[in-house]
Amino acid sequence: MAESDTRIIAVCGKGGVGKTSISAMLVKTLMREKGTILAIDADPAVGFATALGLDPGRTVNDIRNDVIAEAKKGQKSSGNETIVRLDYSVFEAMIEKEGFAFLAIGRPETEGCYCKVNDFLRVVIEGLAARFDYVIIDGEAGIEQINRRVMERVTHLLLVSDASHKGINVIKTVEQVADSGVMDYDRVGALLNRLKSADEASRVDLGDIELLGALCEDDEIRERDIEDESLLTMPDDDATIAELRRAMVRFGVIEGE
Amino acid sequence: MFAPYIGEVRQIMADSGLERRGRTAQFDPHAPSWPRDPMQIILANDTAIELGSSDMASVSLVLLTNDASLVHDGQMFFAGPELSACAGRSLPFGKIILVAGHGFDEDNMYKRYEEMSLQRFSLDLAGFQPRSIPQANREWSRVSKKALKDGFSLTVLGNEQYRELHTLDFVDAVEMLFITSNAADVNLFRSLADRSAKAAQALNKMAEHLIYDCKECDYKDVCDEVDGLRRMHEKSMR
Numbered sequence: 001m002a003e004s005d006t007r008i009i010a011v012c013g014k015g016g017v018g019k020t021s022i023s024a025m026l027v028k029t030l031m032r033e034k035g036t037i038l039a040i041d042a043d044p045a046v047g048f049a050t051a052l053g054l055d056p057g058r059t060v061n062d063i064r065n066d067v068i069a070e071a072k073k074g075q076k077s078s079g080n081e082t083i084v085r086l087d088y089s090v091f092e093a094m095i096e097k098e099g100f101a102f103l104a105i106g107r108p109e110t111e112g113c114y115c116k117v118n119d120f121l122r123v124v125i126e127g128l129a130a131r132f133d134y135v136i137i138d139g140e141a142g143i144e145q146i147n148r149r150v151m152e153r154v155t156h157l158l159l160v161s162d163a164s165h166k167g168i169n170v171i172k173t174v175e176q177v178a179d180s181g182v183m184d185y186d187r188v189g190a191l192l193n194r195l196k197s198a199d200e201a202s203r204v205d206l207g208d209i210e211l212l213g214a215l216c217e218d219d220e221i222r223e224r225d226i227e228d229e230s231l232l233t234m235p236d237d238d239a240t241i242a243e244l245r246r247a248m249v250r251f252g253v254i255e256g257e
Numbered sequence: 258m259f260a261p262y263i264g265e266v267r268q269i270m271a272d273s274g275l276e277r278r279g280r281t282a283q284f285d286p287h288a289p290s291w292p293r294d295p296m297q298i299i300l301a302n303d304t305a306i307e308l309g310s311s312d313m314a315s316v317s318l319v320l321l322t323n324d325a326s327l328v329h330d331g332q333m334f335f336a337g338p339e340l341s342a343c344a345g346r347s348l349p350f351g352k353i354i355l356v357a358g359h360g361f362d363e364d365n366m367y368k369r370y371e372e373m374s375l376q377r378f379s380l381d382l383a384g385f386q387p388r389s390i391p392q393a394n395r396e397w398s399r400v401s402k403k404a405l406k407d408g409f410s411l412t413v414l415g416n417e418q419y420r421e422l423h424t425l426d427f428v429d430a431v432e433m434l435f436i437t438s439n440a441a442d443v444n445l446f447r448s449l450a451d452r453s454a455k456a457a458q459a460l461n462k463m464a465e466h467l468i469y470d471c472k473e474c475d476y477k478d479v480c481d482e483v484d485g486l487r488r489m490h491e492k493s494m495r
Contacts, residue, residue: 004296036298036300070392077391077392077458077461078367078371078461080371080375081371081374081375081391081392081461084375084378084388084389084390084391085389085390085391085392087388088388088389088390088395088397089390091388092311092388092397096300096301096302098302101300128298130296131296131297131298132298
């Protein structure tokens with residue numbers, strides 16, 4: 001397979017710091033660039049779908065359960081055939097919208113050990129992702145489940161925190177876990193979110209982690225959260241979107257103007 | 258091994274009148290190679306034609322024989338409109354590939370079958386994106402707007418598939434049928450597709466030497482139907 005130059009951004013951080021909102025606004029930001037976008041919801045709560053105004057529909061875990069059910073019924077397939085079949089099903093489960101595509105991973109597996117199916121699914125998701133220009137993965141707090149259920153390598157590890165000590169500790173831990181060999185990545189950086197003012201950023205000690213940008217509380221986001229409205233409807237000139245774009249230029253995800 | 262199924266294809270073609278409603282073409286050795294793009298993705302917005310999508314009739318199978326007289330090398334049969342006249346449409350899709358080869362035995366049969374079967378999906382033709390459920394002999398393909406504009410057709414697909422299959426040294430003859438006329442025509446081959454998928458699963462099971470007692474095997478009915486399969490299984494157990 002030819003070398004892929006896909007930029008894969010995994011968004012991680014403590015629960016409640018706004019990872020999903022940032023993931024959705026990243027989709028909106030990247031939609032203004034030239035290129036294809038795959039949004040992957042790796043959080044079992046599937047909030048990313050809601051933030052993008054979608055019904056998550058069929059998930060990768062639904063596909064996994066079907067394959068396991070077929071295997072239990074005794075249907076035999078080779079590994080290659082299983083991968084081809086999973087590729088069909090994952091593509092079919094992908095929701096294609098104007099400007100981006102979306103894939104929900106679903107709830108983690110609960111019964112039995114079917115590592116081979118999980119490995120096959122990861123191969124399929126990695127193969128699919130490599131054909132897009134940008135991939136945004138909204139995960140749970142840590143990166144372990146992204147590594148296990150989505151892909152083993154990302155290009156950009158985007159750590160999101162509010163100004164709280166707890167939030168910052170979580171992203172530092174995520175970075176340490178990644179560096180211990182759990183996740184292979186090219187670049188890491190942090191976004192501070194839900195600040196009362198940009199000055200708050202100067203009071204935060206990120207250690208060695210590069211600060212990419214500081215996002216203040218945004219009434220446009222808050223309003224959409226209350227109304228359960230897609231964040232893709234945010235105004236193009238919104239201050240958060242503009243700061244996010246600058247952060248993505250600093251992070252090397254997109255070119256500066 | 259699939260010789261009876263190839264006979265059934267001919268019978269269905271004749272009995273249904275499909276043979277008379279279609280047209281044939283021959284592999285063109287002088288046709289330029291279609292460009293390849295191994296990293297493409299064709300999303301809905303870039304798609305001109307969907308073939309055999311999940312809500313449409315779809316049959317895609319490879320039938321293999323060691324009897325070269327059963328396969329008309331280089332012949333392509335088409336039932337349905339030219340793709341160039343179908344922009345913006347979703348069509349039912351039938352793709353049946355008949356292959357004659359040599360040197361098949363109980364040790365290599367499944368591997369060779371799988372190699373040919375999966376080769377259909379690794380052509381990487383620019384603007385043509387096939388996806389498949391081999392276990393159900395279904396195929397869902399997309400033709401991009403650009404490829405259609407550049408002249409992609411089922412004849413191009415047939416030519417490229419023919420070339421690719423002939424790169425395998427055990428392949429002697431390749432014949433292809435493409436059906437896009439309507440769901441009923443595609444579904445004429447559904448029962449055959451289901452049975453040949455089961456035969457392939459039996460081959461796989463045999464290749465892994467999992468079951469030695471025919472009475473206990475889930476694929477006994479397939480072995481009863483496909484003459485060479487039981488002989489091959491018996492030989493593999495010696």
